[in-house]
Amino acid sequence: MSSLNEDVDESNHIFYDPVTLLRPVSRAISMNLDQLNFVTVLLLSFGLGYWFRVQFCDASRTTRAAVTTSVGLIFTYFCYGNAIAHLFINGFGSYLLMVSVPPQHVHKSVFAFAMGYLVLIHSYRWMYQKTYCLDVTGSMMVAVGKITLLASAITDGMGRDPKALNSGQKRDAVKEVPSLLDFASYMFNFQTVIVGPMNHYSTWSAFLELKHVPKNEKTGKPYDPTSTAMKKFEAAIAFSVVYTILGSYLPMSLTNDPSINEYNLLIWWLITVAASTVHRLPYYFAWTISDSICNISGFGYDGLADETLEPKWSRTTNVKPLLVEFGQNYKEMVDNWNIWTVAWLRRVVYERVEGPYRTLAVYVTGAAWHGLAVGYYFSFLTSALFTLSAATFRRCMRHRFLGNSMHKLMYDIFGMLVSKFAIGYIHWPFYVMHFWPSLFMYRKLLMIPHFIALFIYLYLPQIFSPQPKSKITGPNASATSVNTDRISEISQRSSSRTSAIDVSTRTALEK
Numbered sequence: 045m046s047s048l049n050e051d052v053d054e055s056n057h058i059f060y061d062p063v064t065l066l067r068p069v070s071r072a073i074s075m076n077l078d079q080l081n082f083v084t085v086l087l088l089s090f091g092l093g094y095w096f097r098v099q100f101c102d103a104s105r106t107t108r109a110a111v112t113t114s115v116g117l118i119f120t121y122f123c124y125g126n127a128i129a130h131l132f133i134n135g136f137g138s139y140l141l142m143v144s145v146p147p148q149h150v151h152k153s154v155f156a157f158a159m160g161y162l163v164l165i166h167s168y169r170w171m172y173q174k175t176y177c178l179d180v181t182g183s184m185m186v187a188v189g190k191i192t193l194l195a196s197a198i199t200d201g202m203g204r205d206p207k208a209l210n211s212g213q214k215r216d217a218v219k220e221v222p223s224l225l226d227f228a229s230y231m232f233n234f235q236t237v238i239v240g241p242m243n244h245y246s247t248w249s250a251f252l253e254l255k256h257v258p259k260n261e262k263t264g265k266p267y268d269p270t271s272t273a274m275k276k277f278e279a280a281i282a283f284s285v286v287y288t289i290l291g292s293y294l295p296m297s298l299t300n301d302p303s304i305n306e307y308n309l310l311i312w313w314l315i316t317v318a319a320s321t322v323h324r325l326p327y328y329f330a331w332t333i334s335d336s337i338c339n340i341s342g343f344g345y346d347g348l349a350d351e352t353l354e355p356k357w358s359r360t361t362n363v364k365p366l367l368v369e370f371g372q373n374y375k376e377m378v379d380n381w382n383i384w385t386v387a388w389l390r391r392v393v394y395e396r397v398e399g400p401y402r403t404l405a406v407y408v409t410g411a412a413w414h415g416l417a418v419g420y421y422f423s424f425l426t427s428a429l430f431t432l433s434a435a436t437f438r439r440c441m442r443h444r445f446l447g448n449s450m451h452k453l454m455y456d457i458f459g460m461l462v463s464k465f466a467i468g469y470i471h472w473p474f475y476v477m478h479f480w481p482s483l484f485m486y487r488k489l490l491m492i493p494h495f496i497a498l499f500i501y502l503y504l505p506q507i508f509s510p511q512p513k514s515k516i517t518g519p520n521a522s523a524t525s526v527n528t529d530r531i532s533e534i535s536q537r538s539s540s541r542t543s544a545i546d547v548s549t550r551t552a553l554e555k
Contacts, residue, residue: 058172059165060179061125078123078178082238083284085119086333089234090277093341094270101266101342105252109229116234120183123238127180131187134161135231138191142221147203151396154195158188159412166415182239185413187231189242189388194218194230196392197245212391216244226252235341239334241362241384248343257345257355266342267355273340280333283365287325294322296475300484313465320468321369323475331362331382372456374434374463378427385410417477426470426494433497434466439510469493 062081070077092115100108120128138154145153162184169181193216200209201217209217222230222245230248231237250256257266298304299316307315338344344360364380371377379386389406397405407424414420445455469489473482486494 059124059127059130059169059181060177061127063122063125076177081123082178082330085123085238086330086337089115089119089238089337090273090333090340093235093273093337093339097269097340097342101254106225108252108254109225112233112235113225113229116232116237119234120232120237123178124180124183130161130165130180130184131232134158134184135187135191135228137161138195139224139227142195142198142227147199147201149199150203151192151196151199151392155192155392158191159409162188163412163416166412170416183237186236186240186242188413189240189385189392190231190236190245192392193242193388194222194227194245196396210395213395216246216391218245222249235338235343236334236360239330241331241334241338241360242388243360243384247359251343257342267345269339269342269344269355269357272355272357273336276332276336276339279365280329280336283325283329283332287322287329290322291325294319296320296323296472299472300481305488313468316472317464317468320471323471324365324368327382328363328365332365335360335362368467369464370460371463373438373459374430374466375438377463377467378431385413418479419473419475419477419482422473422482423470426473429494429497429501430466430470433500434463436501436504436510440504440508443511444508466493 060078062077064077066080066084067077069075070080073080096108096111096115100111103111117128120131124131134157138158141153141157142150162181165181165184169179197213197216197218198221200213201219206214206217226249229252230245233248236243247256254266257269259265260267294315296319298319299312304312304315335344338360339357344357346356346359348354349356362382362384364383367380368377371380389410393406393409394402407428411421411424442455445451469485472485476482476484
């Protein structure tokens with residue numbers, strides 16, 4: 045993935061101190077060193093994942109934990125250098141709390157420490173660093189997610205009455221604090237330490253014990269993930285190639301380019317949508333290749349498909365690009381982007397906060413986890429409004445189109461086009477981050493999308509009576525009729541969410 049930026053000056057980045065072995069290569073191919081190291085580690089991890097699965101298929105838990113940790117630490121140092129110390133402080137500081145704080149309070153103390161440390165780092169970057177690079181904060185965000193998931197599981201397993209747990213909490217509860225090596229493997233394994241995804245400790249523990257993947261009844265061997273992993277790897281490479289070709293022609297900065305702004309509104313918006321789509325490709329690359337790394341190493345098994353009985357390797361899936369780009373409604377697009385962040389926010393925040401402030405707690409946590417940029421908060425609030433509006437429109441209008449296949453097709457096409465517009469509109473402040481640049485899109489369109497969404501949410505039910513929730517059926521019924529345990533189950537099984545769009549989807553579901 046090429047870049048037009050000048051090579052990053054490591055001296056200006058307290059959270060970025062990489063091994064510079066590949067600097068001559070980065071200059072020769074005009075690719076920033078941070079990006080080159082990042083991509084190199086991911087490519088090496090895929091090959092090592094296959095080696096690990098074959099070489100250590102019968103190894104002890106201790107050996108498997110030691111190998112995954114050692115390789116992960118080497119790769120992390122290669123990308124971040126001495127800045128890896130922040131991962132150690134956050135990780136092992138949290139571990140000390142896990143072994144010293146009473147189980148019923150572990151989730152609170154670890155959350156306060158881990159999130160507090162991350163916010164401190166975000167604050168420093170925001171105040172003092174004016175250039176961007178792939179520094180340790182990205183891995184820190186993933187680490188905080190995993191740390192707090194483990195702390196919550198310890199509280200569920202050791203500090204709460206089992207009768208008070210929902211099905212997901214019971215399944216993932218941890219009955220004893222992991223050993224230091226097991227904890228280090230969970231935090232620093234080469235499969236997930238760089239870009240994620242998050243995952244539950246119970247799943248990783250089963251992977252170390254060689255209990256994660258059952259044996260095929262026909263062959264007597266564990267199900268083979270190679271074919272699935274290769275398809276994901278090839279898709280990731282394709283995303284990288286397309287971004288390399290189109291990234292320099294369709295940067296997000298085109299949206300506010302004076303020459304582009306001379307076009308009529310329709311052409312300008314089509315260019316904006318195209319640029320926004322291209323800008324998502326690096327995320328697709330990183331999350332898809334990380335999913336393939338997990339799978340090729342034998343991690344990410346998610347049961348057998350109901351109809352084909354073929355093994356599913358979706359437990360570590362963090363994005364479903366086709367559903368993001370061509371979802372029939374805004375909710376579908378959002379639900380398939382950065383999936384694991386949603387599961388994390390539900391388990392760590394929504395299920396822990398009582399009373400009327402649980403939704404607010406989810407918003408605040410998601411925003412703080414992303415950083416302090418004001419653009420993130422614009423995107424969060426706009427996404428919340430659009431999510432509520434989309435759910436209202438669906439309840440009021442969708443059932444009126446189901447009696448005719450052509451009408452249903454038109455409704456779906458309309459929903460896809462509107463959702464495509466919405467995700468580009470919401471994504472702009474998240475990209476530019478700063479206050480006045482964030483307002484550019486809103487001022488350009490006179491905030492008309494906001495007013496339309498607000499009108500739909502407040503007044504459409506008075507014009508078109510919504511369908512009663514009891515009559516809503518089908519695969520999307522959960523969008524309006526919420527069962528807490530079921531959503532928790534879906535969140536955990538759907539596998540891995542770094543966009544400001546993420547939080548509002550689940551919080552809107554609870555309304």
